[in-house]
Amino acid sequence: xxxSEGKVSWKxxxxxxxxxxxxxxxxxxPANPSISITLDACATTTSVxxxxxxxxxxxxxxxxxxxxxxxxxxxKINTFFGRIEAYLPFLKQYHFKIETSNSFPHSSxxxxxxxxxxxxxxxxxxxxxxxxxxxxxxxxxxxxxxxxRLGSGSACRSIEGDLIQWGRHxxxxxxxxxxxxxxxxxxxxxxxxxxxxxxxxxxxxKQVSSTVGHDLMHGHPYATTRFAQAHSNLDALExxxxxxxxxxxxQLVESEALTLHAMMMTSNPYxxxxxxxxxxxxxxxxxxxxxxxxxxxxxxxxxxxxxxLYPESVKEKAIQFIQDELVVHCENxxxxxxxxxxxxxxx
Ligand code: PMV
Numbered sequence: 237x238x239x240s241e242g243k244v245s246w247k248x249x250x251x252x253x254x255x256x257x258x259x260x261x262x263x264x265x266p267a268n269p270s271i272s273i274t275l276d277a278c279a280t281t282t283s284v285x286x287x288x289x290x291x292x293x294x295x296x297x298x299x300x301x302x303x304x305x306x307x308x309x310x311x312k313i314n315t316f317f318g319r320i321e322a323y324l325p326f327l328k329q330y331h332f333k334i335e336t337s338n339s340f341p342h343s344s345x346x347x348x349x350x351x352x353x354x355x356x357x358x359x360x361x362x363x364x365x366x367x368x369x370x371x372x373x374x375x376x377x378x379x380x381x382x383x384x385r386l387g388s389g390s391a392c393r394s395i396e397g398d399l400i401q402w403g404r405h406x407x408x409x410x411x412x413x414x415x416x417x418x419x420x421x422x423x424x425x426x427x428x429x430x431x432x433x434x435x436x437x438x439x440x441x442k443q444v445s446s447t448v449g450h451d452l453m454h455g456h457p458y459a460t461t462r463f464a465q466a467h468s469n470l471d472a473l474e475x476x477x478x479x480x481x482x483x484x485x486x487q488l489v490e491s492e493a494l495t496l497h498a499m500m501m502t503s504n505p506y507x508x509x510x511x512x513x514x515x516x517x518x519x520x521x522x523x524x525x526x527x528x529x530x531x532x533x534x535x536x537x538x539x540x541x542x543x544x545l546y547p548e549s550v551k552e553k554a555i556q557f558i559q560d561e562l563v564v565h566c567e568n569x570x571x572x573x574x575x576x577x578x579x580x581x582x583x
Contacts, residue, residue, distance in 0.1 A: 237367075238288060238326060238329055238367060239286075239288075239366055239367070240287065240288045241285070241286060241287040241288065242285070242286055242363070242366065243283060243284070243285040243286070244283070244284050244286075244359045244362035244363055244366075245281065245282065245283040245284075245359065245582070245583035246281075246282060246355050246358035246359050246362065246580055246581070246582055246583060247279050247280070247281045247282075247355065247580060247581045247583055248279060248280055248282075248351045248352075248354035248355035248358060248394050248395070248580040249274055249275045249276060249277075249278060249279040249351055249354075249394055249397075249577050249579065249580065250275045250278040250279065250280075250340075250346065250347070250348070250350050250351040250394065251272040251273060251274045251275055251350055251390065251393045251394050251400065252272055252273050252275060252432055252535060252537065252543050252545075253270050253271065253272040253390065253393075253492075253535070253537070254271050254272060254273065254473070254488075254489050254492060254535065255269070255270050255271045255466055255469050255470055255473065255488075255492050256270055256466070256492050256493070256495070256496045257270035257389055257390055257402065257403070258449065258450065258453060258462075258496055258499055258538075259450055259453030259454075259456075259459060259462070259463065259499075260389060260450045260453075263386075264385050264386055264389050265413045265414075266389060266402065266403045266413060267453060267459070267463050268403060268462070268463040268466035268467065269401060269402065269403025269404060269405040269411065269466060269467065269470055270390075270393070270401070270402055270403055270466070271399065271400065271401045271402075271419065271470065271473065272390070272393045272399075272400050272402075273398060273399060273430055273432065273576050274393070274394060274396065274397035274398050274399075274400060274576065274577050274578070274579055275432060275574045275575070275576070275577055276574055276575050276576065276577030276578075277339060277340075277572065277573070277574040277575070277577075278338075278339060278340045278346060278351065278434070278572060278574050279338070279339045279351050279355075280336060280337070280338050280339075280348055280351035280352045280354070280355045281336065281337055281338075281339070281355065281583065282334065282335065282336040282352070282355035282356050282358075282359050283334075283335045283336075283359070283583075284332050284333070284334050284335075284356070284359040284360065284362075284363065285332065285333040285335075286330040286331070286332050286333075286363055287330060287331050288329060288330060289328075289329060289330060289331050292328040292329045293328065294328065295314060295317045295318075295321075295327060295328060296330075296331045296332070297310075297313065297317075297331065297332040297333070297334055298331075298332070298333050298334070299313060299334050299336075300333070300334065300335045300336070301336055301337070302336075302337045302338070303335075303337075312387075313334070313356075316353070316356070316386065316387045319386040319387075320357075320360070320383050320386050320387075323379070323382070323383065324360055324364060324383070326363065326364070326367060327360075330363075334356065334359075336352060336355065336356070338351070338352075340572060341439075341570070346434065346436075346541070346572075347442075347446070347537065347538075347539075349387070349388035349390070349391060349446075350388055350390045350391045350393070350394045351391075351394055352387075352388075352391075353384045353387030353388040353391035353394075354380070354381075354384045354391045354392075354394035354395055354580060355580065356384075356387065357380045357381075357383040357384035357387060357391070357395075358380045358384075358395065358580055358582075360383065361376055361379055361380040361383065362582065364379075377395055377396060378415045378417075379415075380395050380580075381393075381395045381396075381402075381415035381416045382414050382415040385402075385414065385415060385416075388446075389402075389446075389450075390402075392415050392416045393416040394579075394580065395416060395579060395580050396416070396418050396578075396579035396580070397418075397576065397577050397578040397579035398428075398430075398576040398577060398578060398579070399418065399419035399423065399477075399576075400416040400417065400418060400419065401416065401417055401418075401419050401470075402415070402416040402417075405467060405470050406467075407470070407471060407474060408420065408421075419477075421474050421477065421478060422477070422478045423477045423478070424477060424478060424479060424480030425480075426480045426482060426547055426549070427477055427480070427485070427547065428548070428576070429547070429548040429575060429576060430545060430546070430547060430548070430575065430576045431545065431546050431547070431548065431551055431554065431573070431574070431575045431576075432543050432544070432545055432574045432575060432576075433543075433544040433546075433554070433555070433558055433571055433572070433573050433574070434541055434542075434543050434544075434571060434572045434574060435517055435541060435542040435543075435544060435558075435562055435563075435565065435566050435571045436541055436566050436567055436570040436571055436572070437511050437513045437514050437517070437540040437541050437542060437565060437566060437567060438511050438513075438514075438539065438540035438541065438567060439567050439570070442509070442538065442539050443507055443509055444500070444507050444509070444538065446538055449500065449503075449538055452499075452500070452503035452504070452505075453499065453503070455504075456499065456502070456503050456504075457502065458498075458499065458502060462495065462499060465495070469488055469491075469492060472484070472488060473485075473488060476488060482531045482547070483531075485533075486525075486531060486533040489533055489534075489535050489545065490533050490534060490535070492535065493534060493535040493536040494536075496536065496537075496538065497509060497510060497536060500538070509536075509538060509539050509540055510536070510540055511540040513540070513565035513566070514536070514540045514541075514542055516565050517534070517542045517544075517562050517565050518534055518542065520561050520562060521533065521534050521544065521562075524557055524561070528553070530546070530550050530553055530554065530557070531546065531547060531550060532544065532545070532546040532550065532554050532557070533545050533546075542562075544558060544562065555573070558571065
C-alpha cells in the first residue's frame with residue numbers, strides 16, 4: 237500500500253578517491269574500478285516530503301537549497317528521476333518537496349554531487365522501505381548506492397564508510413560496476429582514522445564538468461593504459477593497506493592524483509585544472525616530507541583544490557605545517573579539516 241504522505245531525512249558525506257574513477261561507459265558504468273575514503277564533515281543533509289497525487293503522469297517536485305527555491309538544479313533531478321524510475325515505480329505517484337543543504341560553504345569548489353546524490357537516493361530508498369517494510373539492510377544500502385550512481389558516479393561510494401570500492405575487479409569477487417561495497421581486505425591500523433584537510437585553492441566554478449571530463453576519455457590516446465593501471469594499482473593497494481606500507485601508499489595515491497590530471501592535460505580538448513597555488517602546495521608537501529619524514533601526502537579531484545592526507549599519529553604536526561605553510565595558498569585562507577567517516581546517517 238502506498239502511504240498518502242510523509243517525510244524522510246538522510247545526511248550523506250562526500251568522499252575522496254585514492255584510486256580515481258575517470259571515464260565511463262553507458263549507464264554510468266565506470267571504465268575502471270576506484271576506491272575512496274568516505275569523509276565525515278563534508279556532507280549534504282536532505283529531507284524529502286512526499287504526498288500522493290491524483291494523477292501520476294509526470295515527475296513533480298519542488299526543490300529548496302539552503303532554504304531557497306533552486307530552479308537551476310531541477311533539470312539534473314529530472315534527469316536523475318528519469319534514470320531511476322524503472323527501479324522506483326512510485327516516483328510518479330507522489331509530489332515531492334526536496335530540501336537540501338551542505339555542511340561546507342556554498343561554491344567552495346567542493347563538488348556536492350557525491351554527497352547530494354547519495355542523500356537524495358537514500359531518502360528515496362527510505363520511502364520505498366516504508367512501502368516495503370521488510371526490506372533487508374544490505375539490499376537497502378546496495379540499492380541506495382546503485383541509485384546514487386545513476387545520479388553521479390562517485391556518489392555510489394558515499395553510502396557507507398570508511399573505505400569503499402566501486403567497480404568490478406578480479407581480486408574482489410563481491411565487487412560490482414553497479415554499486416559500491418565496503419573494502420573487505422585487511423587494513424593495517426595505521427590507516428584508520430585518516431585525515432583529509434581540504435585546501436580551498438580556488439572556489440569558483442570548475443572549468444570542466446565531470447560529465448565532459450569522463451567523455452574525453454573516449455578516444456583518449458592513453459585510455460586503455462590508464463584503465464589497466466587502475467586495475468594494477470588496486471592490486472598493489474591491497475598489499476600496501478594490509479602491510480601498513482605508508483611509503484607505498486603515498487607513492488600510489490599521489491601518482492593516481494597526477495595521473496587524473498595528466499589525462500585532462502592530454503585529452504582533446506585539453507585542460508589544466510591546477511592553479512599556481514596547487515603546485516605551491518604540492519611542492520611544499522614534498523619538501524616538508526623530505527625534510528621531516530612526516531607521512532603526509534596529497535590527492536586532487538577534478539579541480540584546483542588540494543586534499544592533504546595524513547594519519548592520526550601525525551595530526552598535530554600536520555595541522556601546524558598546514559597553518560604555517562599551506563594556508564597562504566588557499567583562497568581567503570579557507571580550508572576544511574575532514575577525516576574518514578562511517579557513512580550516511582538517517583535523521
Ligand atoms: O562522480 P563524478 O561523475 O562527478 O566523477 C568524479 C570523478 C573524480 O572525482 C575526479 C574521481 C573520483 O573517483 O571521485
